[in-house]
Amino acid sequence: MEAYDVIIVGAGPAGSTLAKALESSGKRALLIDKQTFPRDKTCAGWVTPTVMETLKIDLTDYSNGRTLQPIRRFRIGMMGQAAVENNHGRVVSYGIRRCEFDDYLLGRTNTPKQLGTPVKNITRRDGNWLIDDTWSAPLLVGAGGHFCPVARLTGDGPGSHETIVAAKEIEFEMTHEQARACKARGDTPELWFCRDLKGYAWVFRKGNYLNIGLGREDNHKLSTHLQDFVATMKSTGRIPEDLPDRFKGHAYLLYDHSGRPLVDDGLLLIGDAAGLAYTQSGEGIRPAIESALLAADVIRQAPDFSATSLQAYGDAIAERFGHRGSVAEENFQIPGWIRMPLASTLMRSHWFTRKVVTEKWFLHQEVPTLAAGTQCAAF
Structure with a gap:
């Protein structure tokens, strides 16, 4: 022993x-x-600069032979609506x-x-x-x-008593033909929210690698939601027509739930x-x-x-x-009783999609880096 x-x-x-x-x-x-x-x-x-800073990762060293996709923009929309694109003017995240x-x-x-x-x-x-x-x-x-x-x-x-987020996704290296046909850009991940606000899908390009997926709190008919999303992205040319067949699944718990x-x-x-x-x-x-x-x-x-x-x-x-x-x-920035009626309008707003969806919810820019003492003791 x-x-x-x-x-x-x-x-x-x-x-x-x-x-x-x-x-x-x-x-x-x-x-x-x-x-x-x-x-x-x-x-x-994807990881934020805060993660790289906390871990004291040398970006030059990391990018030597590894994928490190700088992200400067986000393309955000609600399914069935046109997307809004916001340019942050600097690197706000990295694809890995x-x-x-x-x-x-x-x-x-x-x-x-x-x-x-x-x-x-x-x-x-x-x-x-x-x-x-x-x-x-x-x-x-x-x-x-x-x-x-x-x-x-x-x-x-772990068990059925927990309310999980279930997701399915795929990541693969595109051929030259697929990369040329794919309209999704590496520095601009795409986030598409389900109309019932119980999840979102994404298209995320990292160089020649493409990651596509969808996650929902309510995993009922998850595969159907994913198939509909993929079909829409194909029809608009955002992703290649020929994708690998097998999407992989995983589950996780949200902190508040x-x-x-x-x-x-x-x-x-x-x-x-x-x-x-x-x-x-x-x-x-x-x-x-x-x-x-x-x-x-x-x-x-x-x-x-x-x-x-x-x-x-x-x-x-x-x-x-x-x-x-x-x-x-x-x-959450808006009261529960007006979330659904206002969601469609808010997702067309450059201010809301940038300041709330991207900077607050996804980048957590208002959350300071973990105390320096904690990091120094570790690294």
Whole structure:
């Protein structure tokens, strides 16, 4: 049996960030992931400059052999209406491929790793967690996404009682002919909101790679919504006629709709395992990174790994992201009783689509970078 201080299940952005942040803490950590890296990850794949700054990523180094698509504009509309295009006049985000981004972050940590290793069995014995009767630690961190095996140990675990966002998408490298025919531009992602405001679709070009998808809170007839959207985009020439057949699915929880406990005795959840995706946009990368850094602070300072000591992490999450149940009304700019009647008009407004949809909901420009002390301690 190999003993560690912390075992992190999931080596995506949340897990790898936490592992790196703990390297100078004196805590001996182990990263476990069921996949080998690089691996495909279903995700639209864009990050804000704040994420790159928080992680202290050298953009020149990162772009050497990897996709890094600067984004300066957004094209936004409601399905069935004409889109509005806004030029921000500067780089406000970057398009990345998750297979590259996650592998890059994982490659920066010297933490011991067990990749290609699905967690089959988790037991508790004498204050320690035993993973597959091979590794043990007093603290177990769930960073394995929505269906993380560690999340099953807290509350009611993942299941039908949760209101999830379900999404289907595809990312592929276009042929020369497809790239020439595709009207979508790399520096201008397209966001198309469903008329009932229960989700949105996107077309996102990153160099020769094209990412297309649709996500909805109400996943009823998700495939039908996606097929209709793809057909419309094809008929208007926004995307090539010949797409790969198989769209991949994934699920996640919005922060304001998630009821997952974040901590328990010897347990802590970060990233999508904790249900931290932003309520309006569904973005999970920035919350994943920041939750990992907040967790690292608590782990470094906690006198023990009891639920009482780890609750400092839950308090830090609430302070950073707001208290669950109040986030949606605080962030949404228009009262609920006029959302539907005004939605069609608002989505034709340059001011609303730029200041509210893009800058507030998707870029979170009003949210300051995580405290410098937290970042410095990590990197």
